Amino acid sequence: MRIFDIHTHPILMGSGAKPEEIKQLYTEGKALGIVGMNSLGDVSFYGHCPDAGQCAKINDGNGHLQRLFPDFFTSFCHLNPTLGERVVMKEAERCVTNFNSKGIKLEKTNNASASCMKHIAKAAREFNLPVLQHTWTVHGIAGRRVPRSIQSDPTDTATFARRHPEVKVIMAHLTGFGFRGIAEVKHLPNVSIDTSAGYPEEGLIEYAVEQLGADRVYYGSDLPIREQSVTIGRILGARITPKDRQKILYDNAAILLGLN
Amino acid sequence: MHIDSNTYLGHWPFAPLPSYTAGKFASHLTDHGIQQALVSPLNAVFLPDPMPANRKMFTAVKPTPALIPVPIINPTLGTWQDQIDECLHLAPIRAVKILPNYHNYRLTHRQFEPFMETLATNKLKLILNVRLNDERTQYFALNLKGVPQTDIAKFLKHYPTSHPLLTGIFRPELKQLASQCENFSADISFCEWRNTLVDLLTVLPPQRLLLGTCSPLLSTRGQVDKLNLAGIPKKSKTLIGSTNAKRFFHL
Numbered sequence: 001m002r003i004f005d006i007h008t009h010p011i012l013m014g015s016g017a018k019p020e021e022i023k024q025l026y027t028e029g030k031a032l033g034i035v036g037m038n039s040l041g042d043v044s045f046y047g048h049c050p051d052a053g054q055c056a057k058i059n060d061g062n063g064h065l066q067r068l069f070p071d072f073f074t075s076f077c078h079l080n081p082t083l084g085e086r087v088v089m090k091e092a093e094r095c096v097t098n099f100n101s102k103g104i105k106l107e108k109t110n111n112a113s114a115s116c117m118k119h120i121a122k123a124a125r126e127f128n129l130p131v132l133q134h135t136w137t138v139h140g141i142a143g144r145r146v147p148r149s150i151q152s153d154p155t156d157t158a159t160f161a162r163r164h165p166e167v168k169v170i171m172a173h174l175t176g177f178g179f180r181g182i183a184e185v186k187h188l189p190n191v192s193i194d195t196s197a198g199y200p201e202e203g204l205i206e207y208a209v210e211q212l213g214a215d216r217v218y219y220g221s222d223l224p225i226r227e228q229s230v231t232i233g234r235i236l237g238a239r240i241t242p243k244d245r246q247k248i249l250y251d252n253a254a255i256l257l258g259l260n
Numbered sequence: 261m262h263i264d265s266n267t268y269l270g271h272w273p274f275a276p277l278p279s280y281t282a283g284k285f286a287s288h289l290t291d292h293g294i295q296q297a298l299v300s301p302l303n304a305v306f307l308p309d310p311m312p313a314n315r316k317m318f319t320a321v322k323p324t325p326a327l328i329p330v331p332i333i334n335p336t337l338g339t340w341q342d343q344i345d346e347c348l349h350l351a352p353i354r355a356v357k358i359l360p361n362y363h364n365y366r367l368t369h370r371q372f373e374p375f376m377e378t379l380a381t382n383k384l385k386l387i388l389n390v391r392l393n394d395e396r397t398q399y400f401a402l403n404l405k406g407v408p409q410t411d412i413a414k415f416l417k418h419y420p421t422s423h424p425l426l427t428g429i430f431r432p433e434l435k436q437l438a439s440q441c442e443n444f445s446a447d448i449s450f451c452e453w454r455n456t457l458v459d460l461l462t463v464l465p466p467q468r469l470l471l472g473t474c475s476p477l478l479s480t481r482g483q484v485d486k487l488n489l490a491g492i493p494k495k496s497k498t499l500i501g502s503t504n505a506k507r508f509f510h511l
Contacts, residue, residue, distance in 0.1 A: 139400055175397050199394050199450065200479035203275045224454030229489040230482040237481025
């Protein structure tokens with residue numbers, strides 16, 4: 001079974017950029033049936049609010065991966081909407097031109113419902129790019145709390161998608177936004193989800209397929225923060241049809257990113 | 261075939277999990293290469309006295325020898341000794357599990373002294389469960405944190421001749437604890453990072469790691485694949501997958 005991982009950070013906190021490390025990642029991925037990885041960049045390296053130069057360096061890291069294994073890595077460009085329209089559009093254009101960026105990756109820079117997100121929507125429209133938004137439940141959790149100003153609850157990601165129905169949104173981190181997040185975006189046809197991050201909690205894959213349909217679910221790992229054998233195993237072990245499994249693990253990404 | 265050191269049977273109110281009977285659960289585990297499993301009653305997590313759930317579990321697993329019952333005990337209840345006595349009477353138990361955060365006590369509680377003596381006298385292993393789910397994703401009605409790693413370290417130092425199994429411990433917590441104490445083993449259910457086991461074996465010998473899936477709360481297939489597909493020597497996989505559990509629980 002072919003697998004495409006839409007959510008990876010091969011270079012994280014400055015580590016993983018050496019050619020031998022990338023080759024090892026490529027080899028390990030191939031052994032698991034992974035035919036391609038989408039790199040989202042070293043998005044935490046410069047803190048929550050990277051400047052224009054830092055965003056460019058993060059995206060150059062993606063280019064580095066693609067130069068070494070052009071048939072294996074695709075990438076989304078990391079943008080900081082708080083820097084304004086001019087900076088956002090310039091970097092998006094640079095990434096599309098230089099790296100053939102396939103989408104936009106947004107991390108914990110601002111809340112997804114913030115007004116500056118209009119710059120992202122403009123870039124997404126202009127360059128025909130999907131927007132992958134880091135999303136995690138904010139309400140009532142006992143664990144590590146990230147301020148709402150930078151952490152997007154599924155309600156915030158849904159707000160962005162509702163304001164810009166013409167923009168394709170991928171709400172990232174299935175275990176992070178959970179059952180409530182799936183319900184939040186069910187009636188927003190421009191929103192899909194990825195299965196990255198968190199522990200492989202039972203029932204979530206099945207619920208996502210039941211509520212959204214398998215066409216709106218992408219396999220993602222959040223590598224190296226998660227183990228790909230586990231993140232793939234949770235899909236292989238889910239109580240869904242083989243056809244839906246294939247859609248999640250490869251077909252949906254192939255269509256979205258034009259892999260064939 | 262593997263031995264799973266961390267499974268549960270019963271109802272979990274925060275997710276639409278499959279409702280397994282003991283037989284169906286054993287079949288599910290077998291489908292994923294697990295021949296035997298240590299199983300505890302989920303219903304005991306939310307009962308003030310865990311014994312009604314323990315009794316039901318003993319009855320449920322009796323016809324299913326692949327499931328080895330591990331009762332949940334609350335050592336801070338006035339009846340803790342009665343709980344252990346009754347469990348010993350009901351089944352040939354090999355271990356008991358404690359859930360300090362769910363049952364609202366610290367590991368420094370005064371009743372741990374006689375409790376630990378009783379476990380030693382009866383040759384019962386202690387399983388200290390650190391968490392049942394990730395605090396960052398748990399349902400808001402379950403606002404709990406894992407058992408603090410500092411408390412576990414103090415506990416292990418206070419009982420140097422004990423050797424509990426820690427289940428549900430996070431990878432960074434485990435690595436930190438490994439630098440402080442040697443008298444424990446741990447399951448791998450809540451340890452995850454790229455090449456998890458390669459990483460863990462840099463701080464712990466394979467003899468102190470046990471396969472635990474935390475099924476059915478977590479994906480059995482995903483958890484088993486963490487071991488099966490790990491880039492570690494086959495001998496280490498066998499130790500983690502079954503040999504250590506056989507030795508630890510005298511199976």
